[in-house]
Amino acid sequence: MFNRIKEYQKDSSIYVLGLTQKEKAKSARRNLLYVSTVALSQVLAGMVNQASSRTAWVVYPYLAIFLPLAYAFMGVGTYWRASCRMSSTQYQEGLLRIRRSLLAILVLAVLGVGLEIWYLILHWKSVPLFPELLYIALHIPHIVGVAAYGRFYDRTFTGIIRER
DSSP: OHHHHHHHHHOOOEEEOSSOHHHHHHHHHHHHHHHHHHHHHHHHHHTSOOGGGGSHHHHHHHHHTHHHHHHHHHHHHHHHHOOSEEEHHHHHHTHHHHHHHHHHHHHHHHHHHHHHHHHHHHHTTTSOHHHHHHHHHHHHHHHHHHHHHHHHHHHHSTTOEEEO
16 A cells, blocks of 8 residues: 555656636536535435434444545645646546545445435334435435536546646
8 A cells, every 4th residue: 555655656647637727617616516515415414313313324324424525625625726737646636536535425325325225124113204215315316416426527537638
């Protein structure tokens, strides 16, 4: 692992976006909008006080999402300040950080919904269904939004050229 960090720090590659500065600024705003929307939907889902929120194996994936979410906001900040010609560090800490963070959020959100469904199967007679189903319903747009970001990322950043 430490060898990879050393290689990463010594990489002198320049990543050139296939965008003008104006298009890059627009994509930076879109990145901020995507990450903010995911954060808002995450907070809204947490405001539902369902019975499963008092169960550790259901609530931990929900809480764990905030870590890659904070990391994604850091990536948005790095990308926002970078120019269209990014150093390897800016590329790794900007665009790739956002992408990897949102992938982690997607995995944790799907895991959380799966555990919520499993909780419903185990306790379907003893819990009120409406808050539980509302919690799941609030995570569906969350998952779809992160998947939509993947399409946005692929469309917007396919023209990146790596110069050595």
